[in-house]
Amino acid sequence: MDKMIDFIKFLFYAIIILMNLTSCKDSSIIKNKRNHKISTKSQKKNSIINNDTIPFDYKEIFKLKKNKNISKLAYIYFNMGLYFLNKSKSDSAFYYFNHSKEAFLIENNYKFIGKSLINIAITQANEGDYIGSEESAVEALRYIKDLQNNTLLSAAYNCLAISKTELKDYDEAIKYYNMALQSSTNKISSINIKNNVAVVNIKAGNYINAIKILNNLNKDPFLSNLPLHQARIIDNLAYAKWLLNPYFKADKDFYYSLKVREQYSDLLGQIANHYHLSEYYENNNAKKAIFHANKMYDIALKLGNLDDQQVAIKKIIPITSQSSSIKYYFNLYEKISDSINSKRVQAKNKFALMSYEVERNKEENASLKAENAQKSYQLLKQSVIFGSLSFLAILILVFLIFWYQRRKAKFRQEKTEEVHRTKLKYSKKIHDEVANGIYFLMVQLENNSDIRPTKIIDELELLYQKSRDISHDAEFNLDLKDDFSITLRNMIKPYGAKYTKIILIGNEPHIWENISINKKEEIYYILKELMTNMKKHSKADIVTLKFKKEDSTIIIEYSDNGIGLSGSFINSYKDLTDIKKRLNPIQGSYFIDSEKKRGFAIKIIISI
Template structure:
């Protein structure tokens, strides 16, 4: 189907002859043309979009229309068919002067692009409608004959063979040999499909001969596909031969669509090499879909990163009075917004100050109730007991320490609520780095933590900190690493150190019971690898939402 692109570029080149006389290229448009001619279509699309906005500023509707038509052509050529249709429809809004020959040429190119995009999407009814619409704006006879061929081609896809023959017989008057080869091939196909007793081979071979003489690579592939299809139920060896020729030609002219079509046919005919051909087909098909999806995303980013809506509104402002009113309203809105922002900022600062004071009071009370009272209780036992248990006293002090650490964490968390989560993790891990211990991080970017709730983020933060504290107290490690991965909605944390390790039966007695409990709270799973030669490996996984 890529053969139809010839018509687009024929019309485009024809319409460009008068372009310089009727509209002035801005710098962006010039850059876009250079990129287009050097086949850097992504850059061309970017500059055409910028050129369009410049033309909007000076109310140059032809410049806007030209830019949008070129953007639509690039999108369709790169497989972004719906995007190409959308850009073409937008271009029509600026190409209103249908009696002007320059505008008519742009409209012909534009409607043909819409028809082509629907042809690729296999919406043949809409495709034929827009091809016929194209005819209204074509003034040159030769271009009109080529359009008749395109209409006949899509009518064959609709199995409307009788109507297809009518259009193709009109196209037969062409003096262009490339167009003639298309017409001969399509007309013979329509006659054969309409009447199986008709012998299309002389005409098929005639079209093939013209294309061989002209070295028309795209046309050759069309002939090879036609002949392979014709022989499919008559001579499978010949059908395979032409499919293989099509594949060779498609590789030569770097046409992934034709390679896919050829491989689909070869797979059904060459059972001996089925697996190799099927793998080849999957690779090409996946690569093509990836490239088209990438193109769609790139085009969408370019379109919506630019302030298109404001530019479109500017072209509708025709009177100075309306412009003045708009500026006044904008200034008024801006003033109101600034006043509202100042008041809101002041209110938020006051609320934050009150919140900080309340937090400090809360923490002070907890320090008094938990830490001071706990230490006092231990001191009392030591003072009043002649033979106190040293280990028991140490355990109680450890408990007080843990409680005080919890309070410290709470204070840090309150202060760091607004800090980026990945940054908090980086700072925490880095804080354990010293002359004896090196810490390493991998994969800790903000995208890893996307959609993770604040509550679960806090649990993850405490888990990481507890692993680090446990490392410092017990492992004697000199190298510690954290690696973060995300696959769909599952987050994994890989912890590794080169310390003394830990045996499986003491894991839950080594300060990690709280860690395990936290992981269970977030519906996660923890795996300790204690069988490695040296050090400790821990894998933690949990859902992201």
Template sequence: MIICSCQKRTQCNIKDQNNKAKFDKLIVQAHLYSKKTINSDSAFYFFNEAKLLCNPKSDTENYIRILNSMASLQLSHGDYIGSETTLTEAMPYLKYIKKPLLVWDTYMTLGSNYFNTFDFKNALLYYNKALNLKINESKQFSTKTKIGNVLAEEKKYLEALNVFLSLADEIGVLKTSEEYAYLLNNIGFCYFKLDNPEGLTYINEALKIRTNLKNHTGIALSNLTLARYYDENNNSSAAKKFGLIAYSNLNDLQNIEDKQSALKLLIKNSNEDELKKYSMQYIDLIEHLFQIRQEAKNQFARIKYNSKREKEENLKLKTHKSENDLKLEKQKNKNIVSYIIIILSLFLVIILYFYLTSKANKEKIEAAYNSETRISKKLHDELANDIYHTMAFAENKNLSLEENKEQLLNNLDVIYSRTRDISKENYVITTDENYISSLKEMIYGLSTSNISIILNGLDIISWNEINKNKKITVYRVIQELLVNMRKYSDASVVGIDFKIVNKNLHVNYTDNGKGIDTDKMVFKNGLYNVKNRIQKIKGQIEISSAINQGFKVFFKFPL
């Protein structure tokens, strides 16, 4: 829907008719490639080229429409962080848009990015923003459905049920449609989660409608819901039966994420021989999913990087051309030397300005690209080790034993969640009025049943008066310290104290872990990042520790 809207033959406010024709051609090419299941990176490339021809201030609607399409492509390939980054370019211009559908597209894509990265709070925020726009009934239905899905994922099943029931009443005469079947399936899911026996009736009714419609995707999802129902009701044979049906249908549809859910149910409800088979298929599926998503992320990033670099090189060529024109002018006008000197000076200033600006931008682009490559390598290295050990476990252990089966399921969950955790470490940090909530959420998210984290003074700091970059530094430094604590220290209690002294923010971090020998301490990896971040904001840091005496870090910086 988002991509198709970009095909509209809107007028681009570009004076050069050659650019206007080029813009229209790029949009047509992007639209053609976006319809294909392969070569989606070509669609992204043409959208990106068209974006460079648009002035966001004078041609805002086309600019937003293109960014929505690019972000939608990234979302469909699992590049959730990249999709959100693309939409941040659109956010400053949404207030100038008169067509609510464009803003709705932006909010819905943002909500989906947050939903798929398990940030349900922000997903609900943007879905509600989308719902508050002046949109038609079809868009309202889609938005409310998304809100119901978020509530269900948050295990607020009663609230989700009320949303789906109200939507089912609105459908009216369309009670044979896929939309109605989708709602019935979700209603049944919420009912059985609430221990209401009506759940099975709704799920079966949804399956019946989808079977009549010959909707193979819907049939697969209904069978998957039935498998979950019987699994939670301890009917292993029925759970396995419907899980196999769902998995078979999903195999034909190449629906990777739902195949993963079906395999997980089959692993839980299978005997030893089948358990090994499904476990290996699960691991292969995760590796494949990671690979195709990472390839898409890298390709999208490479297109942006190369496009910006080409633009900078063209700018340099134009600058050199201006310099050559100046030399020719000087030869033709030897009798007005003074004017030539003035003009030459002005051009030299312009050249220097563009050179320095271009150099700085290139360094930023290369740094961003290198950062994405580093994150990709980190994901691969850490996942490879977990996958190797899990495969060895599945091959060598007796999986008919309940404890081995449970251990295998736990290992598989760790492999799948590891990619989400690393992505979260590199996610965009909120620095507005929600900063303190975001900081607390990160801190308490790193606590466990064995680790207690005590905060003191955090709420009395006037964070809104502190520079954005310094707030990001505080967030990242504390995150780095807590991650290191969980990996190495075996601490059970962590204390973090915040206070302002003489217009400086003081932060004290302590834990009761096993500590380190500071005389032999080398600043690398996490600790190097901590020290480097503090120094960049003109701060000071002190680290004190000893073996079996805990770990302490004090840092301060001027406000």
């Protein structure tokens, strides 16, 4: 009978592990929600909205919209977003921050555009939408990068670090936390960031690095007036030491931290301590392990924190000895998992719908403007109709006079165009195969001083062969036998220099499945053209390339924060005509974001 019970326990535990492989090795920031609150706490004082003023503010919004007072409306939207974010009402917060962003865009207020986007990123992270949070934080950086505002930069990098941590990209998370630390101007904020770097090291299994960071923090005399911060550091330090050495006696430090957190009613901190104590006693005192896991569950239930409830139940199942209890906890675990998944899906859908509504409103406003312009045009047309008829009569007469001459010239023009097309054909080949190849080699030499001479010779030999092929009218085909995502990454990587960061999003192997070689080759040269123009002219320090597959199309979104389509830079984009010629045969099209206030953005859509 005992063997049967043990088998049932093992079976249930194995199923749970397979269903949820995520590990929570530091409950001090189990879902990083404490970090999110750190980012918004300092903003709370800026919000002048409360429960009593909400009805007034709704009326004020209606009045301001009617009077088209965009400037004041933007700040009302922003404060409404802060109010709902502090109330943990993510959908409302997301809605108002989105509207504040759009209003501040009209005002060209880059500081508050960045603030709105950072708060959107925080809201998305709070609801588990970490990819969306990352995209919003990257967008915020485009607007605040040149403002020299360290507080905003630190907040944006902190958002990126949180998202990378939750997506288990720990190296990137540490990189962004260090960037946030460089921008931090607040001592407490710096301590929190260093603690978070240590936590990410613990998650990554780098216990020695974590211990070194936490030991230095623990020696800081500044912490003597911050008992809760000190308790968190002592707790994490003991946990890292115990993970490094299972014989380390960590219970004394765990209980000390727990006592401090109970004294100051720090419920999130208590959850962390009970998790550490449950794990600490798991293999040598099942009774205590279950006790602390239950305490963790009770506090998480009180806070309405489903993630921590799930973690607590997951700790209880493998160490409980009663088969009836295993069944109860297993059913409870499944119920909580369903609730978490449902909540996150609903949040993502709501965020997507609200973003769509904002874009639709912009389109409706543009349509209304076009309608008003059309009415004005009709009035103007009626006032000059007789003059127009006279002009039309003259135009017809001129057409009849020159029609015969144009007909005779048509044949000569066709011959000229044929010659021109032939020139363009070879010019295009030389530009794509030789000129861009030479510039690509220059970029590699510029960014990689250790490149082998034999590699340079091989590249030059390849360029020589291409030029010979062109002279013999032979077609040159790009070798695309390797994974196309790797081919693109290797082509794009050299364009990222010391002061230019290139962010690739969505360039995964499955994106390029079922795409013909011909279309891949055209995509390769189109992106190479964009990167070459960026390198030569844009002066951008952040470049983003995002790849998506939707239904039967591939969507490529390029954007940078350079000088945009202005000054001498516009001349470099005359090659957009060549891009269009490349896209036409492969059922593709492009759209330039002409409303973008900063930098350059183009969306390329290709039918699969």
